[in-house]
Amino acid sequence: MKKTRLRAGSPAELLALGPYLLGFEPTESIVVVAVSEGESAGVARADLEAFESDRQLARRTWQTLSRPTPDAHALILGYGADHERMVAALRSVACSIEEWTGSLLVDHVCFTDGHLWWPLWEDWEFDPDAGQPYDPAPPSVVQAVCEGLSVTGDRAQLERSVEGPRGKQAASFAAKVRRQLRLVGSMTDADATTCVLDLLMRGLEAPAGMDDLDQARLVALVQKIHPRDDVWLSQTRASAEQHQVLWHHLAQRTPVEFAVPVLSLLGFAAWLSGHGALANIACLRALSLDPCYRMARLLDEALVNGAHPDLWNDMPDVSA
Structure with a gap:
């Protein structure tokens, strides 16, 4: 069976592909993707609350993802309805990774509430009115479906x-x-x-x-x-x-x-x-x-x- 290759042309497409990388729909979650030479080298997800309550979780997550690919860069994706909590948690995760590594490893940070999406990271200024329409089925997702990838409802459904x-x-x-x-x-x-x-x-x-x-x-x-x-x-x-x-x-x-x-x-x-x-x-x-x-x-x-x-x-x- 050939390896599936999916191309994301924008941060918005990365967000839409997140569920297909995980195999289920993330809710109130932060997803960290390690990318090496333009390809995904690993994906990790945890509840938003987990990143908020454990300041070392981002560091441990990146240690695990980057161990086999020390040259990897990070993409940090958020999925949740509480904008303020999400922005604060994403900033904490991104800063923790870069402070620990001492390098500028984070390429993109963005999140969606399911209706709109926002790019972050450059200056961390968040304007609720600047949200852009979120398309959950861009061309990359259509390709994922055609390649046979699927998404369950959520992690609980995958467990069942x-x-x-x-x-x-x-x-x-x-x-x-x-x-x-x-x-x-x-x-x-x-x-x-x-x-x-x-x-x-x-x-x-x-x-x-x-x-x-x-x-x-x-x-x-x-x-x-x-x-x-x-x-x-x-x-x-x-x-x-x-x-x-x-x-x-x-x-x-x-x-x-x-x-x-x-x-x-x-x-x-x-x-x-x-x-x-x-x-x-x-x-x-x-x-x-x-x-x-x-x-x-x-x-x-x-x-x-x-x-x-x-x-x-x-x-x-x-x-x-």
Whole structure:
């Protein structure tokens, strides 16, 4: 799968692209984008209130984003209805980054209330009457949609998308997975590898096109470390988007008792494809269900330390 490239011709287009960089609509939020050689090198979001209450948050955020790309510059985007609070917080974030680095790293600061947008940063003078009409669907966003990028309603909705099914739906699929586990338990490692990679290839082509039996068998297989690692090590930056779609689909079908390996594979694929919000959400969900699951813990370390997905190319084989 090719890497998606989106071009923003103005700060207003950057604001409109923000939700597509995150995968959900930010509300009462500040988004920091690291840009290196004209391309996004990382994106981080936090609630407006979080930046207001923690003076060191901007510094820690930039440390994480800039660690793999020390030459990066910052774009700071705001989304919120309270103009005065937003301007004050954006100024604090921008100044904190530049004071800490000792360099003029911030290229653009702007915000929108959903109806109008304002550029800031040069002299920090804010005139409410100087707002310009905000277009949430400029050409760059149209391109994003055409490229297959999507936006959920908000972060809470993205979190709900990895919680899995409940009630009869969960019980029905769990029963199918248990039956497949009995079959998987009798497989040799070689047979499990052949089976999981065959199912994986079919799933990557059309996740929703897999029947219940195939989906349940794939979920059952990745409960075992060896076939799970076969799936894990098959991921590349080129295939990560397809893996993310597949494992996100399965996460929505898999009940909690079998969810941790599925969520870990989803989180890893999201990290590898640059979808940081989904990676964090899937990882936190996996750790909440099993704090000792090693793959989820390794992913959490990568996310906390701001590891760049390109590092995966240099990693040795791993197992847990």
